[in-house]
Amino acid sequence: MPEGPRASPGGEGEETEGGKKHGWAEKAAKRQKEKGQERKGEETKKKKREGGKVRHEKPPRFESLKEEPEVEKTEEGERRGGGKGVKEEEGGEPESGGDGGIKEEREGSGLGKSESVESDEKVKVENGLEDEKDTKTKAKGAKPAKRRKAKEENAREEKSKKASEKLEKEGPAQKRKTTEEGDKKKSKKTKTGENEKEKKKKEEEDKWKWWEEEKTEDKVKWKQLEHKGPYFAPLYEPLPDNVKFYYDGKSPMKLSLATEEIATFYAKMLDHEYTTKEIFQNNFFRDWKEEMTEKEQEIIQSLDKCDFKEIHKYFVDKNEARKALPKEEKQKLKEETDKIQEEYGYCILDGHREKIGNFKTEPPGLFRGRGNHPKMGMLKKRIMPEDVIINCSKDSQIPVPPEGHKWKEVRCDNTVTWLASWTENIQNSLKYIMLNPSSKLKGEKDWQKYEVARRLKGVVDKIRSQYRGDWKSREMKTRQRAVALYFIDKLALRAGNEKEEGETADTVGCCSLRVEHIKLYPELDGQEHMVEFDFLGKDSIRYYNKVPVEKPVFKNLKLFMQNKDPGDDLFDRLSTGSLNSYLQDLMPGLSAKVFRTYNASITLQEQLKALTNPEDNVAAKLLAYNRANRAVAVLCNHQRATPKTFEKSMQALQAKIDAKNQQLEEAQAELKRAKADHKAKKDVKSKEAVEKKKKLLEKIKEQLEKLNVQVTDKEENKQIALGTSKLNYLDPRISVAWCKKFGVPIEKIYNKTQREKFAWAIDMADEDFEF
DNA sequence: GAGCAGGACTCAGAAAATTCGCC
DNA sequence: AGGCGAATTTTCTGAGTCCTGCT
Numbered sequence: 146m147p148e149g150p151r152a153s154p155g156g157e158g159e160e161t162e163g164g165k166k167h168g169w170a171e172k173a174a175k176r177q178k179e180k181g182q183e184r185k186g187e188e189t190k191k192k193k194r195e196g197g198k199v200r201h202e203k204p205p206r207f208e209s210l211k212e213e214p215e216v217e218k219t220e221e222g223e224r225r226g227g228g229k230g231v232k233e234e235e236g237g238e239p240e241s242g243g244d245g246g247i248k249e250e251r252e253g254s255g256l257g258k259s260e261s262v263e264s265d266e267k268v269k270v271e272n273g274l275e276d277e278k279d280t281k282t283k284a285k286g287a288k289p290a291k292r293r294k295a296k297e298e299n300a301r302e303e304k305s306k307k308a309s310e311k312l313e314k315e316g317p318a319q320k321r322k323t324t325e326e327g328d329k330k331k332s333k334k335t336k337t338g339e340n341e342k343e344k345k346k347k348e349e350e351d352k353w354k355w356w357e358e359e360k361t362e363d364k365v366k367w368k369q370l371e372h373k374g375p376y377f378a379p380l381y382e383p384l385p386d387n388v389k390f391y392y393d394g395k396s397p398m399k400l401s402l403a404t405e406e407i408a409t410f411y412a413k414m415l416d417h418e419y420t421t422k423e424i425f426q427n428n429f430f431r432d433w434k435e436e437m438t439e440k441e442q443e444i445i446q447s448l449d450k451c452d453f454k455e456i457h458k459y460f461v462d463k464n465e466a467r468k469a470l471p472k473e474e475k476q477k478l479k480e481e482t483d484k485i486q487e488e489y490g491y492c493i494l495d496g497h498r499e500k501i502g503n504f505k506t507e508p509p510g511l512f513r514g515r516g517n518h519p520k521m522g523m524l525k526k527r528i529m530p531e532d533v534i535i536n537c538s539k540d541s542q543i544p545v546p547p548e549g550h551k552w553k554e555v556r557c558d559n560t561v562t563w564l565a566s567w568t569e570n571i572q573n574s575l576k577y578i579m580l581n582p583s584s585k586l587k588g589e590k591d592w593q594k595y596e597v598a599r600r601l602k603g604v605v606d607k608i609r610s611q612y613r614g615d616w617k618s619r620e621m622k623t624r625q626r627a628v629a630l631y632f633i634d635k636l637a638l639r640a641g642n643e644k645e646e647g648e649t650a651d652t653v654g655c656c657s658l659r660v661e662h663i664k665l666y667p668e669l670d671g672q673e674h675m676v677e678f679d680f681l682g683k684d685s686i687r688y689y690n691k692v693p694v695e696k697p698v699f700k701n702l703k704l705f706m707q708n709k710d711p712g713d714d715l716f717d718r719l720s721t722g723s724l725n726s727y728l729q730d731l732m733p734g735l736s737a738k739v740f741r742t743y744n745a746s747i748t749l750q751e752q753l754k755a756l757t758n759p760e761d762n763v764a765a766k767l768l769a770y771n772r773a774n775r776a777v778a779v780l781c782n783h784q785r786a787t788p789k790t791f792e793k794s795m796q797a798l799q800a801k802i803d804a805k806n807q808q809l810e811e812a813q814a815e816l817k818r819a820k821a822d823h824k825a826k827k828d829v830k831s832k833e834a835v836e837k838k839k840k841l842l843e844k845i846k847e848q849l850e851k852l853n854v855q856v857t858d859k860e861e862n863k864q865i866a867l868g869t870s871k872l873n874y875l876d877p878r879i880s881v882a883w884c885k886k887f888g889v890p891i892e893k894i895y896n897k898t899q900r901e902k903f904a905w906a907i908d909m910a911d912e913d914f915e916f
Numbered sequence: 917g918a919g920c921a922g923g924a925c926t927c928a929g930a931a932a933a934t935t936c937g938c939c
Numbered sequence: 940a941g942g943c944g945a946a947t948t949t950t951c952t953g954a955g956t957c958c959t960g961c962t
Contacts, residue, residue, distance in 0.1 A: 507952065515929080515953065561924065569952095575923065576952085590925085640956065649954075683955055684928055722919085725957070738926085738956060785929075794945065801938095866929075873927055896948065 353497040355585035356905040372492035374544030378508035381406040388459040391452035412456035425522035432524035500581035516650035516685020532567040583901035595876040597734045598743040616697040622718040640721040640737035661711035674699040745874035777870045785866040877906035882914035
């Protein structure tokens with residue numbers, strides 16, 4: 146990729162050489178400084194945004210692409226096949242050394258072709274198909290893969306047999322649960338150690354290696370789905386009589402139950418910043434008044450005159466009391482929640498017990514939007530069974546609604562993955578109960594996501610050269626698309642769908658960028674053609690970045706900004722819909738977000754390659770891993786506020802190092818003494834003493850090194866959140882392969898939850914895996 | 917046949933809960 | 940050993956993306 150855009154946030158050119166180890170961190174720090182933690186104000190608004198989006202003239206070229214429905218159809222077919230393709234690749238996975246080779250080849254041959262922009266698009270389509278075929282032949286051709294596949298098939302058969310047997314034996318979920326509960330109780334009484342082991346073993350057996358099974362039809366998500374329905378939030382418990390609400394400083398006022406409940410929502414949040422915001426207060430007060438009795442409405446006229454302090458204190462105290470509970474009490478509480486988890490937290494999906502992600506309905510409360518949300522403070526209503534739609538298989542035990550209630554609906558739709566849903570009253574959108582990330586349904590999708598990103602790797606060079614060509618297109622729309630795609634690729638920006646004005650915080654992504662969000666500098670910081678981005682992205686997290694761009698991009702941006710107001714759309718001829726349908730034509734399954742996944746994963750792989758030194762010890766290798774991870778987090782703009790305790794804990798760590806240094810000196814001195822002693826006595830005892838001291842010294846040295854690494858890591862990690870990218874953007878197989886290759890235990894990079902989520906990758910990736 | 921709303925799903929950081937590690 | 944603060948993990952639910960099906 147000689148001049149393809151680099152996926153580097155600072156855009157300072159090539160990052161891959163090992164020499165630049167700290168490049169990412171430095172840039173991150175720099176950007177961090179510039180950005181500040183506060184969120185950008187948003188007074189200036191889109192007075193006249195209408196100007197843009199409506200003008201969707203259709204460029205002839207786009208039309209010509211669409212004119213062959215035949216092609217479209219085949220493609221559609223292929224895409225579905227693509228799902229299967231993923232599956233077929235599974236067999237080929239283990240020997241991904243060969244995989245990589247083929248990939249390279251494919252990449253190379255792909256590059257050779259495309260020259261003219263016109264014919265390019267078709268070539269791309271073809272390439273997409275070619276790609277699929279390649280994948281298939283590859284899987285077939287590889288011998289070891291074949292063998293392994295056969296083996297897997299056997300295993301699979303056995304597995305499913307086992308599963309069905311088990312099902313027959315155990316029958317419906319409820320039965321099974323009771324037995325397990327029994328087991329558990331027993332285990333508490335007897336020696337925990339053994340039982341723990343047993344339990345683990347059992348769990349091991351229970352693990353469903355779905356990735357070894359043939360993938361089923363795409364649309365149908367399950368054949369069997371059985372569960373207990375959601376666990377409902379506990380009902381409101383009235384305040385004790387001695388906790389009072391005051392209005393206007395007068396004598397206490399007894400509130401009706403409903404009014405009181407809502408008051409507690411506000412009271413609980415009293416020391417949160419939210420309650421200082423006017424929008425929050427207004428929204429709350431409006432919704433609160435609506436639920437009041439007429440009499441209450443008459444009296445309570447202003448929020449300022451409401452005194453929630455006693456109520457607030459009551460909850461603070463209650464919280465503390467709960468924390469101060471004796472051990473046994475706490476244990477009891479925990480057992481109760483465990484029981485609930487056991488009963489409601491799992492479902493049966495196609496014969497396997499799967500963990501549910503969120504099995505509780507959301508409790509009522511006050512809506513907490515992020516950033517400057519116009520609806521913050523509004524009352525989130527309690528979800529009742531009458532609001533809930535249940536989804537499960539026909540022949541299953543239909544969940545029983547709480548007594549005296551019924552479900553809104555029970556349906557049996559196996560083309561969706563959710564178990565229950567309800568409509569939430571703030572945005573009037575649907576909420577779902579779905580499975581845990583460790584489940585087959587989620588895992589398979591995740592895997593597929595990374596496979597799509599890997600396919601992008603094969604065509605990305607062509608796509609890049611195509612959009613570079615499009616910078617000079619005669620069509621405005623095409624140019625805008627090309628520049629937007631360049632940003633999405635180079636800076637890993639999100640697509641940026643249109644949002645309804647006034648319904649949510651004013652945030653943007655690439656396609657919804659407005660003129661006010663970028664500044665152009667012909668020269669800045671000694672670099673030419675600089676673009677300064679400053680906008681609020683998802684979750685109102687500020688994106689601030691100064692990037693040098695190529696000259697045509699710069700010129701185009703200037704053009705796009707001509708005669709526009711700050712509030713106007715930068716890409717007024719572009720929508721995520723048209724961008725994505727264009728991308729879909731270039732490669733089946735391709736959409737804007739795939740670039741984020743692709744660039745994140747490829748960055749990790751490159752950085753790991755550049756930063757890992759096989760000679761290093763595990764701690765140093767982990768530092769390298771974290772740095773690579775960090776590079777991705779910076780790219781994706783995953784930030785966190787510096788922890789409040791950062792300085793303090795840093796000092797503590799430094800103190801520890803000092804102490805360790807002293808220990809080291811002492812140990813050295815002791816060793817010397819012991820040696821002298823041995824020289825004098827020459828007996829076994831003194832020799833043993835020397836050995837002992839030597840060992841101690843080694844241990845201390847190791848500890849010291851570990852501490853030093855910790856400091857570096859911590860400092861560099863100050864304001865960057867690694868979790869999101871690790872969980873959502875980095876192909877876990879890259880990490881697994883790295884661990885295997887360099888002898889790092891997987892537990893060092895993935896905790897238990899993460900290992901569960903990525904079980905498929907841990908099981909299937911070997912050390913040669915190439916993204 | 918297009919454009920739009922709504923549905924289904926992924927991704928996101930804050931906050932709560934739990935574990936860790938030190939004295 | 941046990942208590943305490945910090946670190947890590949888990950939970951929670953809001954905020955995106957993308958696609959489909961309807962008009």
